[in-house]
Amino acid sequence: MDTNIEIKNLSIEYRMRNGTVHAVRDADFSVDKKETLSIVGESGCGKSTTGHAILKLLPSNARATGSIIYNGKNILTMSNNEIRQIRGKHISIVFQDPMTSLDPIMRVKDHFFELIKAHDSKVNEQEMIEIASCALEASGVSAKRLNNYPFEFSGGMRQRVMIALAIALQPSVIVADEPTTSLDVVVQEQIMEVLKNxxxxxxxxxxxxxxxxxxxxxxxxxxxxxxxxxxxxxxDIYNLYKNPLHPYTQLLLKSVPNIKIGDMELHNIPGSLPDLKNIPQGCRFRDRCPMVKDICKKETPPIIDKDGRKVRCWLYG
Amino acid sequence: MVNDSNVVVVKNLKKYFLLKIPWLESFSLKEKPSVKAVDGLSFSIKKGEALGLVGESGSGKTTVGRSIIRLIEPTNGEIVINDEDIMSLKKEKLRKARRNFQIIFQDPIASLNPYMSIGKSVMHPLEIHDIGNRKQRKEMVLELFEKVNLIPAEGFFNRYPKQLSGGQRQRVVIARAIITNPKFIVSDEATAMLDVSVRSQVLKLMIKIKEEYNLAFLFITHDLASAKYICEKIAVMYLGKIVEIADKTELFDHPLHPYTRILMGAIPIPDPTLKREKIIPAGEIPSPTNMPSGCRFRTRCPYAKKECGDIDMSLMEIEKGHLSACPFIR
Structure with missing residues (x-):
């Protein structure tokens, strides 16, 4: 399969008045065509930062090192002009909150027009409406609603409009940043079905x-x-759920209530995230880890290859 | 321990929000237009029992939680908590009765005063209800802090909400809710804003508290999985009505109402090997200002028939203790 986007040694720091926050360290992953990669973690673990870095959307106090290779080019070293050619057309993003991501005084069709014109100024209105209608229908919104304003939509419908905007120019990569967190289960199901299709x-x-x-x-x-x-x-998903390797993954899976299991015992992970401003030496999870060893306190675990899977833990090294 | 005596009995609870209409038009209408947020709800909760109230946003579940403790005035209905007729209580008496029932809200940051140390916040209800003297009050707070795992209690007493994590804040709110030793607690989406690893902590704490104080618990949530974890009985709500109510295991093993089935099918299950047949309903919850006639769910129901426009949505006992509002599925 062909790789669409590849991330290598990505590290991101935020410079704050009272120190530097090491938000992401040494992230490595790649996504193939027709593949969904999921980045999971608790709030504050750097998952959104990673996602935003892919579109170079980080705030000005952030510094990213490493590389994000798309189409043979490194996104991190692109100029503003170059990345603007890519955003929306080749890589697009769906944010968590559809209320704040749409402009309240613009009709839905104007959102599409703005997007399309930014990449091709020669398209006429008829063509733009066609592109917009196609995208809306694919996301489960009737094309009749092109003339509506965002406030006339419910939360779930707004999120569908956001998805329609993200897919309008047929990008090869979509970053979906918690797209259903603010929505109800039934609507979430509908949106996930759209993404799967x-x-x-x-x-x-x-x-x-x-x-x-x-x-x-x-x-x-x-x-x-x-x-x-x-x-x-x-x-890959089957291995992860069947046989999680890292103690954190194991605990995380045990803390999710599952309606298919009768009287399940819920676990929780004691303690809280380390301060990302001054990270202690060694493994970052060691203070909450039930299987902590001496070496975890002294040395940072490298990424270890275990049966074709990657895990950052001394248990396997 | 579920005891036979009912702590909370609600009968035919209604809450209509009146809509604003032009003054002139109001003369031509027989009935003032309103949003029927809660439309004839009846249920009871026993000592030591937790009732889960689940449904999508807009189904009216929060309105139920707030109107049974009269944070908003119900339009109609009977509410008895701890053998006291809540509807008939006047201002001062209602305030005094409030020590017997408390509520936990979704957002702990919004429910704690940022300028008050958490020790003082938790002590406040004791002052209001004039329980104990200063020394005793502080002791009670410290004791409770240990119970909700804010340890060392003495060290937490003088901290402020912003110095705590989300899970710790929610534990402070729980401590404040139980300090007056209430008989009944409403929890309105109390775990919705928390991270998974913390959510399970708070859920466990709620079970512990419920059992230790033998509390009646109304657990309002949109998350069936959490409800299953904490509750004995579950009521499913749709557009102001309860469509199904049953014991937890019975409801999960044999869901009857189509809406319950859809809701259950929509819950993501952390198991990738599981392939489920899914019924995904069309559209979204209709606006409560313009309710469908007959069965309110029929506009989205995959099994809808012609007759569904005529039925009234009263609950029928299909099996012992298992009530459903759909007459066609048994």
């Missing part, structure tokens, strides 16, 4: 950022589990 029919790669391990199980092919800015485990 798009992937199947349109040769797209989806990078799905979420904290919900249930959704991941239903839509993803590969999973990268992040903890405190590091990818601690990277595996």
């Amino acid at each position: 798009l992937k199947r029919t349109k040769d797209m790669s989806i990078i799905l950022i979420t904290h919900d391990l249930g959704i991941v199980a239903e839509v993803a092919d590969k999973v990268a589990v992040m903890y405190a800015g590091e990818i601690v485990e990277y595996a």
